[in-house]
Structure formats: structure tokens, C-alpha cells
Amino acid sequence: MDIKQFLDSTYLKTPEQAGLSLEENRKVVQGFISEAIEERFKLIMIRPDMVAFAKKMISEAKSKVLVGTVIGFHEGTNSCEEKLSEALKAIEDGADDLDFVCNYEKFKAGDVNSVKDEVLKCTKLGLSHHKTVKWIIEVAALSDQQIIQLTTLIKNVVIANFKEDNYASVFVKSSTGFFKTQDNKPNGATIPSIIMMLENSAPLPVKAAGGVRTYQEAVEMINLGVKRIGTSSAKAISLGLTAENNY
DSSP states (O other), rough: OGGGGGGEEEEOOOOOHHHHHHHHHHHHHHHHHHHHHHOOOOOEEOOOGGGHHHHHHHHTTTTOOEEEESSSSTTOOSSSHHHHHHHHHHHHHHHHEEEOOOHHHHHHOOHHHHHHHHHHHHHHHHHHHOOOOEEEGGGGOOOOHHHHHHHHHHHHHHHHSSSSGOOOOOEEEOOOOOOOOOOOOOOOHHHHHHHHHHHHHSSSOOOEEEESHHHHHHHHHHHHTOOOEEOHHHHHTTTTHHHHHHO
């Protein structure tokens, strides 16, 4: 198994979150991009303001590494129009994958129609530009029933509005890795949450993000049926080591 082709190497901290200056944080991002090129990971996942920079580095290296970015990160409460605008800018900068944070707070509040609307419009924008779209549902913020319901909602919107050829390009993704939980509960992918997503997303693929910290855990996720894994410790996992980071 070429596990590297399942790994979305991820760095999404702002300078403030990392406790670094703008330039220091930029160097960290540059290091992650260089590592992704050297290790031939599937994708480098970074914030929108670094997409053009990453694309340039990858192009100069004649690498096949994809560039992904996050939209509406990390709370997902931006309006649909704001998400569309942010996504369009990322597309113009060369992003290959667009990972949208679903407005799960609206979903929890019962505003299902707004969520359906953003899933439809944002997915349409991504697919019309031949991009991969992923919907982050933030499993740690949801009950088991809500995980099932939101996953099913996304699947149903896609099936009702897009052709079968597009299904493989629209993922349901577990987590941002930034959600604050109580009592040290997991804030990312867990086996039970991923199983619920897989059972209710098909034929759409699933990305497990957050909490996958070892090669064995990654393989277990892949064996369950996960098609992508988001991690800030892609190299450690690919080498069979235990990740030091939680995401």
C-alpha cells in the first residue's frame, strides 16, 4: 500500500495560533510544502493566502503534489456568499481541492435549507472548475444522530443535483482539527464517527481528518474505506512513527 497517496499533509495554523511572526509562520508553511514535494504526498493542505505560493513551488519542482485549502475555516459560520468568494479566489490562485467547513451550527439549529443551499452552490462552483470538493462536518460538535443526518444531507444534495461521474470528487470530511472539546474528548476522526460517515455517505468518499496519529491508525482508516487522511504529521505516519501533533 502506498500510504502517501492517501495523505493530505496539513498545516493550517495562523501566526497567532502558532505563536510565530508572519515570516516565521511562512517558513513553516514552506517547509511543509517542500516536505510534501520530497515525500510525494497526495496533497499539501494550507490556508488560502498561501495557495499561490505553494503552487509556484510545486510547479518549479515539476511535482504532482496537489494543493488544497480550507474555506470558511474554521467555524464554518461565514455566509454562503462569503464562502463562494473565498473559494473563487482560491481557484484563481491554483487550488486543486476546496475543503469547505459546513455551517453545522445552522444545521444544529434546524436551518436545514440554508445548509442545503450552501452545499449545492459551493459544490457547483468547485465541480464547474474541475476541483475536488470536501465538506467538513466537525464530528466533535455533533451527536451521533447529527453526524448521520448531516452526512446524509450532503450525499442527497450531491446525488440530486450532479452526475454520477462527479460523486468521487465530493467528499464528506470529519473535522477541522481546531474544534475545542471538553474533558479532552477527541476533536477529530474516531473509528465510530468514521464508520457512521462511511455508512451514510456512499457513494461519496470520506476523508478522515484529525486524530490519526500512527501508521497503524491510518491503515485502519483506509481499510474501513477512507480515501483521504488529513494530518499535520504525514511524514511520521508514513515512516511508521507516532505523530507528535494531535491533528
